[in-house]
Amino acid sequence: MGDIIDGKAFAATLRQTIAGEVNALKSERGVSPGLAVVLVGDDPASQVYVRNKGRQARETGIQSFEHRLDMDTPEAQVLDLIRDLNADPRVNGILVQLPLPSHMDAEKVLQTIDPLKDVDGFHPVNVGRLTVGADAMAPCTPLGCMMLLTDRLGDLSGLEAVIVGRSNIVGKPMATLLLRENCTVTVAHSRTRDLPAVCRRADILVAAVGRPNMIQGDWIKPGATVIDVGINRIEGEGGKTRLVGDLDFASVQPVAGAITPVPGGVGPMTIACLLHNTLIAARRQLAMLPPR
Numbered sequence: 001m002g003d004i005i006d007g008k009a010f011a012a013t014l015r016q017t018i019a020g021e022v023n024a025l026k027s028e029r030g031v032s033p034g035l036a037v038v039l040v041g042d043d044p045a046s047q048v049y050v051r052n053k054g055r056q057a058r059e060t061g062i063q064s065f066e067h068r069l070d071m072d073t074p075e076a077q078v079l080d081l082i083r084d085l086n087a088d089p090r091v092n093g094i095l096v097q098l099p100l101p102s103h104m105d106a107e108k109v110l111q112t113i114d115p116l117k118d119v120d121g122f123h124p125v126n127v128g129r130l131t132v133g134a135d136a137m138a139p140c141t142p143l144g145c146m147m148l149l150t151d152r153l154g155d156l157s158g159l160e161a162v163i164v165g166r167s168n169i170v171g172k173p174m175a176t177l178l179l180r181e182n183c184t185v186t187v188a189h190s191r192t193r194d195l196p197a198v199c200r201r202a203d204i205l206v207a208a209v210g211r212p213n214m215i216q217g218d219w220i221k222p223g224a225t226v227i228d229v230g231i232n233r234i235e236g237e238g239g240k241t242r243l244v245g246d247l248d249f250a251s252v253q254p255v256a257g258a259i260t261p262v263p264g265g266v267g268p269m270t271i272a273c274l275l276h277n278t279l280i281a282a283r284r285q286l287a288m289l290p291p292r
């Protein structure tokens, strides 16, 4: 029976470490890192994420600046806000909560963020730097997955890694990070032939699809380390909804060497890594880290 990788506990420890470092920054330099979160519209899931990000930032001593804008806010107003935040010395990290309303060009909005303040790591400058192996801001969810993997496995060199999903926010940066750690990386997607056979090759399997319970136990190499990024809300007993991942947990756990649960696996790591990136961004802006 595979071990459960407790992302909730790992994230709590990471937040404590960050809080200590934030405190040290305050006493050494008199500066508290600041994170600005921009939310456009009233998507209920996004509201919960933004609330949690603000609360956890404050708990670690990071200043949180929340900007909530109406659904019908013109794109130009959002771009102006981002330019103001780029220029605001109290703000070290800027996050625009996705998805944006359909009248906005998300690419344009994300590209307006100063790459030094791009704590989500979605700006093409950071994507490019990550890809060429330069120092870059890594996207929070894949970064969290990497922390769990290296904590569990140590050196990843030479391991076969399969990622199911090729989105810009999870699948592709995950592939880059695993390659950087010398894994042999396969990225599968909706056109992949014989997905179960591809998954069976994996010493490390990362599921980032968005399809509830899709990946089955007989797709798993015995002893593999399996990371479930998926967050899917499904109808449970008594009409209540509940969260499940992309893995069929009941059939995968007996075969895997280790597995992340949903909830309590990758999810908590994403916010902890956002705070980690905010601290890194603050240090860089204070020239405490080498210039890029």
Ligand code: NAP
Pocket: 141, 164, 165, 166, 167, 168, 169, 170, 171, 188, 189, 190, 191, 192, 195, 208, 209, 210, 211, 229, 230, 231, 232, 266, 267, 270
């Ligand atoms: P996305 O942009 O919708 O991408 C999904 C990927 O899965 C695509 O590359 C798609 O392939 C692939 N796919 C879809 N159906 C497939 C199938 N039947 N077989 C193989 N591949 C298939 O999703 P995302 O933003 O990466 O998110 C993925 C999941 O992670 C979602 O459940 C999301 O909620 C969750 N998530 C969680 C966190 C967290 O903090 N834990 C953060 C981000 C996302 P094509 O490219 O060919 O269409």
